Structures are given as C-alpha cells and as structure tokens.
Amino acid sequence: MPLRSYPRQSRQLAAYVLAGGITAIAHYATLIGLVEFGRIDPVPATLAGFVLGALVSYTLNRWLTFDATRSHAQAGWRFALIAAGGFVVTGILMHLFVARAGLPYLPMQFVTTGIVMVFSFLGHKFFSFADRTG
Numbered sequence: 001m002p003l004r005s006y007p008r009q010s011r012q013l014a015a016y017v018l019a020g021g022i023t024a025i026a027h028y029a030t031l032i033g034l035v036e037f038g039r040i041d042p043v044p045a046t047l048a049g050f051v052l053g054a055l056v057s058y059t060l061n062r063w064l065t066f067d068a069t070r071s072h073a074q075a076g077w078r079f080a081l082i083a084a085g086g087f088v089v090t091g092i093l094m095h096l097f098v099a100r101a102g103l104p105y106l107p108m109q110f111v112t113t114g115i116v117m118v119f120s121f122l123g124h125k126f127f128s129f130a131d132r133t134g
Helices: 008-037 042-065 072-100 105-128
Strands: none
Touching: 008 042, 008 105, 042 072, 042 105, 072 105
C-alpha cells in the first residue's frame, strides 16, 4: 500500500521515524568513531555527532516529513534555533549522565536522543517548517 494512502499524520510520523533513523546513524557513527577510535571524550564527541545529525535531519525532514512552505532562508534559521536548543539539551544531559554520574555513554545517548527527539519534532513541526493542512 503506497504511503500516500495512509492518513496524513501517520505518513508524517513514519517519515519522521525514517529520517530520525538515518539521522541517528550519522550521529551515533560519529559519536562512536570519535570515542572509540579518536579517543575523544563522549560529551564533545556527541556534540560533533549532533551537528552532523542536524544537517542530515534538516535535509530529510524538509524533504520527507514536513510539507515545507517556508523558503530555506526562512526555515533554515528556525531549524537552527531548534537545533541549537537540542544541542544545549544534549550537552547538558550527556555531561550530567556521563561526566558527573559516570554512566556509560552509549546507553545515556539513547536516553538523551529520546528526550531531544520529542523536543525537536514539536519545534520543527510548529516552528521550523510551515505545515500544510490536508
């Protein structure tokens, strides 16, 4: 059954999950590569992964998830503002979990990703991209 035949909200959620999965692969590959091979501390490594993931996320969500009606100039700064919030939340949570509490970085990144994902979806849906009705 083609994706277009599903209700709009279901299509949007499925596209967001797909885009998020690809974004997460970019983020986690960067994080793990920098920590395990580059011997970089997990907090700066996850922030580097976040930046790469944000670039992937913008591209995929603009194209797949949200029927963007704003130009790149209009949506770009809005997306960057929401991404900056996610960047700060990611940095704070990972610092608290890993640097302060001494918890393992990868499971804590999964927790952090879940929290930031909800924040980001709502921010992008209602602020970054104008969402066409219908």
